[in-house]
Each structure stands twice: as C-alpha cells, then as structure tokens.
Amino acid sequence: MNVLIIGGGVIGLAAARELRVAGAGRITVLEKGRAGMESSWAAAGMLAPDAETETVDAMYRLCRRSNELYPEFAAALLDETGIDIELDRTGTICAAFSDDEADQLRERHSAQQNAGIQADFLSAEDMRKLEPSLSGDIVAGALYRDNGQVENRKLVQGLSEFAQRNAIEVIERSPVDELIIKNGEAIGARCNGRIFEADAVLVAAGAWSSVLLETRCPRVTPVKGQVIAFENYSSLRHVVYGAGGYLVPRRDGRLLVGATVEDAGFNTDVTADGVLSLRGSAERLLPGLAGREPVDKWAGLRPFAVGGEPLIGAIPGVRGLFVATGHYRNGILLAPVTAKLITEAVLAGSVPDFARPFLPASGKEAAAS
Numbered sequence: 001m002n003v004l005i006i007g008g009g010v011i012g013l014a015a016a017r018e019l020r021v022a023g024a025g026r027i028t029v030l031e032k033g034r035a036g037m038e039s040s041w042a043a044a045g046m047l048a049p050d051a052e053t054e055t056v057d058a059m060y061r062l063c064r065r066s067n068e069l070y071p072e073f074a075a076a077l078l079d080e081t082g083i084d085i086e087l088d089r090t091g092t093i094c095a096a097f098s099d100d101e102a103d104q105l106r107e108r109h110s111a112q113q114n115a116g117i118q119a120d121f122l123s124a125e126d127m128r129k130l131e132p133s134l135s136g137d138i139v140a141g142a143l144y145r146d147n148g149q150v151e152n153r154k155l156v157q158g159l160s161e162f163a164q165r166n167a168i169e170v171i172e173r174s175p176v177d178e179l180i181i182k183n184g185e186a187i188g189a190r191c192n193g194r195i196f197e198a199d200a201v202l203v204a205a206g207a208w209s210s211v212l213l214e215t216r217c218p219r220v221t222p223v224k225g226q227v228i229a230f231e232n233y234s235s236l237r238h239v240v241y242g243a244g245g246y247l248v249p250r251r252d253g254r255l256l257v258g259a260t261v262e263d264a265g266f267n268t269d270v271t272a273d274g275v276l277s278l279r280g281s282a283e284r285l286l287p288g289l290a291g292r293e294p295v296d297k298w299a300g301l302r303p304f305a306v307g308g309e310p311l312i313g314a315i316p317g318v319r320g321l322f323v324a325t326g327h328y329r330n331g332i333l334l335a336p337v338t339a340k341l342i343t344e345a346v347l348a349g350s351v352p353d354f355a356r357p358f359l360p361a362s363g364k365e366a367a368a369s
C-alpha cells in the first residue's frame with residue numbers, strides 16, 4: 001500500500017513513521033513549507049490529559065492513552081534516530097491566587113476524584129515546598145503527577161530524521177493545490193504542476209486542512225496562539241498553569257510562557273498586547289521575572305475542528321481518503337495515538353471502538369446534526 005501524506009507537521013510525520021513501522025509501501029509527505037515549522041514548532045509541548053478536564057469522556061480517554069504511549073514512543077525515537085525528545089513527567093501544577101480560585105480548584109479536584117482522575121490538592125505550604133520560586137500570593141494548588149512535557153521541536157526533528165533514515169520521502173516547499181478524486185476514489189494529489197499518485201491519501205494539513213477537504217468533513221479553522229520565552233531560568237521543575245497562562249520550563253534553561261487564544265484567521269504576527277498579557281501572567285506566577293525581557297516571541301495556528309475534537313479516520317463517501325487533524329490544543333499530546341489509529345484505518349480499514357467518536361462525519365452531516 002503506497003500512501004501520500006499532505007502536511008509535514010507532527011501529525012503527518014508521526015503517521016508516516018507508524019505506517020513505515022507497520023510495513024506500508026512507498027510513503028511520501030508533501031509539505032507546503034518546511035516540515036514541522038508550523039503549529040508543531042510553535043507549541044509549548046505540554047502533555048496534560050488531566051489538568052484541564054473533569055469528565056472521563058472519549059476525548060479524555062484518547063488523551064490518556066496517548067500520554068501512556070509517550071515513554072515507549074520517546075524511547076523508540078531515541079533508539080531509531082539518536083534524538084532525545086526530552087520527555088518529562090515531573091508533573092503539572094495548577095495554581096490558585098484567591099479564595100475564589102481555590103474553591104473552584106477544590107470543586108474541580110473533587111469532581112476529578114469522583115471521575116477517577118488522579119490529582120492531589122495542595123495547600124499554600126505544599127506549593128511553596130514543591131516550587132519555592134512561585135509567588136507567595138498563591139493560596140492553593142493541584143498536582144497532576146504523570147502529566148508533563150516534551151520538547152516539541154526536537155520531536156518534529158526526530159520524526160524528520162526517522163523519515164530520512166527509513167525511505168520516507170518528505171518533499172518540502174510543495175503546496176498541494178487539490179486532491180485528485182475519480183469515481184468516488186482518492187487517487188492522489190496535484191502539487192507544483194505534478195500529480196502524485198497513491199493507494200491512500202491522508203490529509204494532515206493542520207489548520208489548512210479544510211482548504212483541501214472543503215465540506216467533505218467538519219470545518220477546521222485556525223486559532224492563533226502567541227508564546228514568549230525567557231532564558232537562563234532553571235528554578236522551576238513543573239509545568240505550571242495559573243494567572244491566565246502557563247509556564248513550561250525546558251531542560252536547557254528556557255522558560256516558555258503561553259499562550260494567547262485568538263481568532264485572527266491565518267495571521268501569525270506577534271502583537272504588543274499579546275506579549276504584554278503573557279508577561280503579566282508570567283510575572284504574577286514568578287515575581288522573579290519582573291523586569292526581565294523575553295528573548296524570543298512567536299505565534300502559531302492551532303487546528304480547531306467544529307465541535308472541538310480531532311478528526312481521525314476515513315472520509316465518508318471517498319474511498320482511499322483519510323484525515324488526521326483538528327487536534328487544537330492537544331496535537332503534541334495526541335500524536336502517538338493518532339499515528340496508531342490512522343495507520344490501522346489506512347492499512348486495516350478499521351479503527352478500534354474507542355476511536356469511533358473521532359471518525360469524521362461529512363461537513364454537511366456535521367452541519368445538519
């Protein structure tokens with residue numbers, strides 16, 4: 001089975017790797033720019049299936065499953081490519097700054113406990129012991145023990161290296177103009193005036209997926225996120241949410257602060273307002289940052305599908321056409337499980353029951369329901 005993948009972000013590249021491991025034939029990835037340089041590069045790399053939910057639903061199970069796949073996935077990539085993606089499962093903390101916020105956190109914590117989600121409620125003193133550099137104004141917190149982060153830029157670098165070493169052709173600066181569909185079957189795509197033929201075509205084009213898929217599945221739109229980074233900050237060990245933002249301490253001493261959530265079309269400009277609000281969150285959480293200048297700033301586009309959940313599987317009504325997109329704020333977390341599911345869908349023509357909620361309905365069906 002020869003597979004054509006459109007989009008060389010974390011989802012397209014992880015799918016390519018899994019397809020290769022599972023024995024697919026020729027695998028080609030067409031990337032309009034440079035592989036891994038869009039949302040997958042802009043992300044903060046948090047793996048946080050528990051910190052933001054209170055409900056054990058299909059999306060939660062998908063996120064948990066992917067989080068559990070990460071240690072094996074990271075070890076395999078290291079073995080295959082020599083690239084360490086810096087998987088860190090020290091834990092993720094949520095911080096509350098007022099009695100109201102502490103009450104909300106306590107309520108969420110008890111809902112999580114009832115649902116079977118593991119979390120520890122922390123007093124102000126627990127928080128100070130765990131992370132002494134955090135603000136003394138923090139009155140309570142919650143700790144999610146096996147949540148954490150990866151260095152997402154090394155992840156895409158590792159997946160690109162795997163592709164290079166394993167006969168996966170990644171063709172950069174190659175924007176696909178249109179899918180070629182004949183008699184209800186996807187047979188390839190047109191790109192730079194050339195037709196690339198394949199037995200299966202996978203659209204993994206992130207925030208741009210609907211440009212190609214049109215109404216064949218629910219609409220995917222871009223949601224802009226800005227991030228700033230400080231350097232030489234090594235006094236924080238956990239990922240921390242609070243004060244309207246989050247902090248992600250990297251192994252090399254960089255500290256990422258994210259992220260805005262904006263409806264700005266495909267614009268990726270960094271704005272003064274965005275930076276100001278991120279600096280505000282950062283300084284509230286870590287007063288030691290006051291007066292320090294960020295060394296880097298960037299923005300990326302999260303792929304958001306109508307309904308907020310990813311679309312993973314076969315496109316209804318077109319044989320040989322598949323999609324893996326709409327991962328919104330969780331594409332780094334969901335890359336390993338998405339790669340496995342889409343590989344089963346492409347090679348075996350089926351998906352496991354737990355993935356059924358993410359099968360794409362056509363755009364028209366989704367609009368009607």
Ligand SMILES: Cc1cc2nc3c(=O)[nH]c(=O)nc-3n(C[C@H](O)[C@H](O)[C@H](O)COP(=O)(O)OP(=O)(O)OC[C@H]3O[C@@H](n4cnc5c(N)ncnc54)[C@H](O)[C@@H]3O)c2cc1C
Pocket residue numbers: 006007008009010011012030031032033034035036037038039040041042043044045046047174175176177204205206207208209212224225226227258259299300301302303324325326327328329330331332333334
């Ligand atoms: C600021 C920010 C913070 C984030 N933080 C986190 C986080 O902490 N944890 C987490 O799990 N997720 C996070 N995310 C979300 C995550 O980055 C995305 O869900 C994920 O990267 C999506 O991967 P993708 O491969 O679908 O998209 P992308 O990485 O955008 O890749 C899609 C690729 O398709 C290419 N493409 C598009 N159209 C075409 C075409 N016509 N022809 C050829 N190629 C095409 C693009 O150039 C692009 O390279 C964050 C996102 C942002 C923006």
